[in-house]
Amino acid sequence: MRLRDSESDSRFRKEVRAWLAGAVSDLGPAPADVDDWAARRAYDRRWQSRLQDAGFAGIDWPRAYGGRGATPTEHLIFLEESAAAGAPDLGVFFVSQLHAGPTLIAEGTERQRAFHLPKILAGESVWCQGFSEPGAGSDLAGLRTRAVRDGDEYVITGSKIWTSFAFVADYCELLVRTDPAAPRHRGISWLIMPMDAPGIDVRPLRTIEGESEFAEMYLDEVRVPAENLVGAENDGWRVAMVTFSFERGTAFVRELLDAMSLARGLAAIARRVPRGTATAWDDPGIRRDIGTVAAELDALWALTKRNVSRAEGDGTDGGGPVPVAGGSAFKLSYAEALHHLGEVTMRVLDRYAISLDDLAGAVDLPLGRHLQGQLHAFAISIAAGTSQIQRNILAERVLGLPKER
Amino acid sequence: MRLRDSESDSRFRKEVRAWLAGAVSDLGPAPADVDDWAARRAYDRRWQSRLQDAGFAGIDWPRAYGGRGATPTEHLIFLEESAAAGAPDLGVFFVSQLHAGPTLIAEGTERQRAFHLPKILAGESVWCQGFSEPGAGSDLAGLRTRAVRDGDEYVITGSKIWTSFAFVADYCELLVRTDPAAPRHRGISWLIMPMDAPGIDVRPLRTIEGESEFAEMYLDEVRVPAENLVGAENDGWRVAMVTFSFERGTAFVRELLDAMSLARGLAAIARRVPRGTATAWDDPGIRRDIGTVAAELDALWALTKRNVSRAEGDGTDGGGPVPVAGGSAFKLSYAEALHHLGEVTMRVLDRYAISLDDLAGAVDLPLGRHLQGQLHAFAISIAAGTSQIQRNILAERVLGLPKER
Amino acid sequence: MRLELDDDQRALQASVRALCAEHFPLERTRTWTDRDSFDRRAWRTLAELGTFVMTRSADEGGAELATVDAGLVYQVLGAELVPGPLVAAALASDLIDEVGTGQLLATVVERPADGQPAVLRHLGLVDVVLVLDAAGIWRVEPADVDARPVTSPLDPTTPVWLATRLPQGERVGDAALAARWRQRGDVLTSALLAGIAVKVIEVAVAYAAQREQFGRVIGGFQAVKHLLADGFARAEVARAAVDAAAVTIDEPGGGPDGTAAARAVAGARVVAARAAVANSKTAIQVHGGMGFTWEATPHLYLKRAWLEENVFTTPDEAAELVARTLTAGEAA
Amino acid sequence: MRLELDDDQRALQASVRALCAEHFPLERTRTWTDRDSFDRRAWRTLAELGTFVMTRSADEGGAELATVDAGLVYQVLGAELVPGPLVAAALASDLIDEVGTGQLLATVVERPADGQPAVLRHLGLVDVVLVLDAAGIWRVEPADVDARPVTSPLDPTTPVWLATRLPQGERVGDAALAARWRQRGDVLTSALLAGIAVKVIEVAVAYAAQREQFGRVIGGFQAVKHLLADGFARAEVARAAVDAAAVTIDEPGGGPDGTAAARAVAGARVVAARAAVANSKTAIQVHGGMGFTWEATPHLYLKRAWLEENVFTTPDEAAELVARTLTAGEAA
Secondary structure: OEOOOOHHHHHHHHHHHHHHHHHHHOOOOOOOOOOOHHHHHHHHHHHHHHHHHOOOOOOOOOHHHOOOOOOHHHHHHHHHHHHHHOOOOOHHHHHHHHHHHHHHHHHOOHHHHHHHHHHHHHOOOOEEEEOOEOOEOOOHHHOOOEEEEEOOEEEEEEEEEOOOOHHHOOEEEEEEEOOOOOOHHHOEEEEEEEOOOOOEEEEEEOEOOOOOOEEEEEEEEEEEEHHHEEOOOOEHHHHHHHHHHOOOOOOOHHHHHHHHHHHHHHHHHHOOOEEOOEEHHHOHHHHHHHHHHHHHHHHHHHHHHHHHHHHHOOOOOOOOOOOHHHHHHHHHHHHHHHHHHHHHHHHHHHHHOOEOOOEOOOOOEOOHHHHHHHHHHHHHHHOOOOHHHHHHHHHHHHOOOOOOO | OEOOOOHHHHHHHHHHHHHHHHHHHOOOOOOOOOOOHHHHHHHHHHHHHHHHHHOOOOOOOOHHHOOOOOOHHHHHHHHHHHHHHOOOOOHHHHHHHHHHHHHHHHHOOHHHHHHHHHHHHHOOOOEEEEOOEOOEOOOHHHOOOEEEEEOOEEEEEEEEOOOOOHHHOOEEEEEEEOOOOOOHHHOEEEEEEEOOOOOEEEEEEOEOOOOOOEEEEEEEEEEEEHHHEEOOOOEHHHHHHHHHHOOOOOOOHHHHHHHHHHHHHHHHHHOOOEEOOEEHHHOHHHHHHHHHHHHHHHHHHHHHHHHHHHHHOOOOOOOOOOOHHHHHHHHHHHHHHHHHHHHHHHHHHHHHOOEOOOEOOOOOEOOHHHHHHHHHHHHHHHOOOOHHHHHHHHHHHHOOOOOOO | OEOOOOHHHHHHHHHHHHHHHHHOOHHHHOOOOOOOOOOHHHHHHHHHOOOOOOOOOHHHOOOOOOHHHHHHHHHHHHHOOOOOOHHHHHHHOOOOHHHHOOOOOEEEEEOOOOOOOEEEEOOOOOOEEEEEEOOEEEEEOHHHOOEEEOOOEOOOOOOEEEEOOOOOOEEEEEHHHHHHHHHHHHHHHHHHHHHHHHHHHHHHHHHHHHOEEOOEEHHHOHHHHHHHHHHHHHHHHHHHHHHHHHHHHHOOOOOOOOHHHHHHHHHHHHHHHHHHHHHHHHHHHHHHHHHOEOOOOHHHHHHHHHHHOOOOOOHHHHHHHHHHHHOOOOOO | OEOOOOHHHHHHHHHHHHHHHHHOOHHHHOOOOOOOOOOHHHHHHHHHOOOOOOOOOHHHOOOOOOHHHHHHHHHHHHHOOOOOOHHHHHHHOOOOHHHHOOOOOEEEEEOOOOOOOEEEEOOOOOOEEEEEEOOEEEEEOHHHOOEEEOOOEOOOOOOEEEEOOOOOOEEEEEHHHHHHHHHHHHHHHHHHHHHHHHHHHHHHHHHHHHOEEOOEEHHHOHHHHHHHHHHHHHHHHHHHHHHHHHHHHHOOOOOOOOHHHHHHHHHHHHHHHHHHHHHHHHHHHHHHHHHOEOOOOHHHHHHHHHHHOOOOOOHHHHHHHHHHHHOOOOOO
């Protein structure tokens, strides 16, 4: 084992770092208004163009499909350097780059690939995810949105929830039920739905963080060409599992690095928050709390590197996707660590834990992102498989204990 | 609500306190060797005699059966004053006084009562509990020890575990299966087994605390008179539930008071354990940890008083046994608090957490009972219904959630 | 010694609960975020029940009830997430009758150490600011406070202001009364927290009993059942501690200087704050994705709990105080 | 960057595991509590595998492996609850060849501050005592240490002595070597803890998979499954942290003075100690009544973990150190 980069990784890191320094410096600030989708899209697209010009677009995609074909390690290095440089993350292209593109590469038709992949790489198309439904959360296979074949079209009726970026999306990766009579997992299909099709009603969904990245989506007899099917009809559950497989390994890297930055920021805040006649930092119990949660996050960074190493393989053990053990252990532990960070944050801020924005003036504390981060912990312990589901997965698929009855 | 004693309770408390002061002062120390059962029995009997002479024996038993007929509140006062005075607890008479006696009063024949109750009150007979089996722990109704009727005797074969005080017991309250064909709960009977019957093999069972109060008991065709049946044949499950109902409310009072004393002792120890250039107590994080666990125990003392008030009733709400909500909430929370106390204990003792005995000489710390108390937390979270079972009870019987399938 | 609720106390809680259901339904109160939206008529209705003067003498328009009865009522107010300066009203009515009747609203704030800013709740709503310090209680006009409102308050239903310094004001109470206010305010705040702890589990149980996933109600999964059982137990322990603390301060020697009372009050805060926060988190988790939406209610309990747990004292300060009582009498 | 085990490392762990199974089965080692019962032959067999000299050069009889390889082996030794002064052997072999070969046993102890007693482990077994202090490493004869054995040691398989003061001894290493020993000793101790965290969950899973209650194996109950899943995750995180720490100290700048190494080593202790203790508690709870018996093994893991977590550093000291690194460079 080694932490040092190999020689080629080291060259890659240098290249990325040098490029980022320049590219970030004249990018300008992100739009202040998170609800200004046009501005957010324009900003993210500007960054995506720069990535493409520099050859970093689709960094982990195969070269054959316009990607860079970077190894998982190189991908990790890129994410690490991007966070360090304060570069934008994928933004509105999250779904298109992490989900839709890789799914089309694996399961799409040549025609679908030829049409969509270049647009995705260029930042010309935004995708949203239409998987979850009000009645199908943890139990995704319980989805009920119906798609009925009518000639060379599907006619879709139902509702979706948690469709991130729906307000600005051009396409939706949509899971629909095409065979209600089949067993739950067997009657589902994976469709590309253009978001300008008539019958789509998107309504904002505010989260407890106060943000509006998500939406509810109501579909009323929306017509989608049958050629937009990805994979075979009624084989959509398998395709969705392929989609999710791309979420593992590196999907939480930027998140984790941001959380590590929150821990450092919390130490800095602690030095300014009054506590008794001194500051919170002067209290050894507070220091230990901060140190403990920083140690947890450091350990998760080590686990991330291990998971990426596994995904990469070294020829002797085959490599391949991140095993479920590492992926679920990470997700579960990361959710716990974020909740812990939130608890420590509340103790440090104490009576000044009063706003989701930074405080300025009378007391000047950059606490906004810390308190939002705390609420965000619930997104991690609930979304993409709740902590309860992760525990089931570990217990049943890794530890071999009996399945839930 | 009031915390103050009523006038009559206040008189009772004064009477108890005055008597205890004298009775404890010339009692002498408890036997040093916990394995010296003869000495323990003699010591506990001496105390029981004094209780009986003073009219405190069977404090919560009805007067008709030789008890004092004290109210639950008086019982609580008696336990509180006993702990404060450092009086012995029930010791080897735990099962006879808390389980067997009350069960015989409720379910025994006149003959059984006339024979056993006076002996129990006088401290002349020691009972042990023969309920659990190696294969029937949380699932008590899964017990398999067989009792076959043969004329006017039952012939018993099987094995029991966690038979406390078996080495010194004269009788055993024994649950046996008398009808293997009946549904699990319907084929069980409650028997009085004399411990001098041939075929009983008792082996010590050491716990993780290093103590040997418990035993395994092997029964090989042990013959017990049929008249020793308590309640009807095959009705033993119901009788056992009656037995358990006496465990609630005040069963953990002495335990809790001892834990509160541990918390105070821990504060005193913290002032003597070196930590950096000062002591553990100089660390505000340590002080908060100790204060937090003390607050938890104080809260459980408040809950105990509430449970006892409920058991007593005031005429307006009927009174009666401690409701399952209060009992299970107490048991569950008490186990958590004891585990928490154990964690704090380890932090305070730090590098000196090295022995289950007190340290003397080089470093003089009375840590023995603290480290044993920590291990004892598992007895609370496992015995008499694990914390998992308590949660099931609360969820199903109090919150009305579906039963386990 | 008697720590169980009697019939009168249950009836008292029921009447407050009924009033809240009618006048403070959560679907309405969640938007009462400023002077315009806050329903003063509902507030007066609450006051007319005697809510803020329960412990005052009959001569003073009160019901001569014990602090524990006030605590029981405040548990209901916490459970129903009633907005507005509830605890301040119960204190300020000692001095200002119109606060007791609900005609005026007041907020109470501790004067911070030099150079430290003050956090004022409900400043935009209130007619009176009462400042506590070592010397006593001082009345300040809201307009005289140089403060700015906090944007995006953590608890969306409790507006908060920050002031660099507070005017001296007019002295309206002595140091002894200030100390009693702190003690009573502390207990009533813990009562609000205990109420949250109890109610939010009821909300989560109700959701878990009807929400289906994998072909069964999620309340049938042991993981969910145990989360809720733990929450129920925490709430039971918390309200026992809060009731005991409220009873203690009415006992002889139960004033602000008494060790037993100080310990009981501080200990109640420790367990009530943790129960309120932990149970609210449990409720969000049990609600799953729905719990992550602004529209659902669990986050409102969590955010209220976060704000209230630091009022009059903090869980950390309270834990320290309990620890100090353990070695009372020993050399420091 | 490569943090996954390779085939050589897996083979190394397997060979140590096999040796432990043959020579250190838990049913035997649990009674090796004193000089008479301790099996020195088994110890030499372990030494002959090169266990204590893995990181030494080939010239010195070592295998020239990295610290992380030693850590992987020590994870196995922790998992198998091998008794004896394991970490001390890996350090002392730097100076005393016979410790490396297993002919002599050594214990290593930090010289406590004036007036504070020293806790010595295995004093009755060892041939050499090595004392660390600010000035370096000092060799002391066991017979010269005025110490008394602790009755009922918390970890029944690790005898412990208390000494009022330690003799000065003969200086055998400088301050720099002492610092490196502390760092390596810290990491190897955390490796023992990570090994416990991993293994004790395996033990509990095996029990849960066969123990039946209520007509089904208890491992089928979600409450039990989730306890074990949490334990598994904690162990995965802990061993990743320990491996990363071991790798870090071999990197350029990874010595005792390096901030990154200090943070990685301290952080590894924080998570490994917690994982070992929490997972052992989980195992006892999952074993139910059986877990409360001395005869069952889970309590031995817990007690070993409790003892080891405070060796070379403590979780609290380590957490403080990590915190300090977060603000390194800023004014204190």
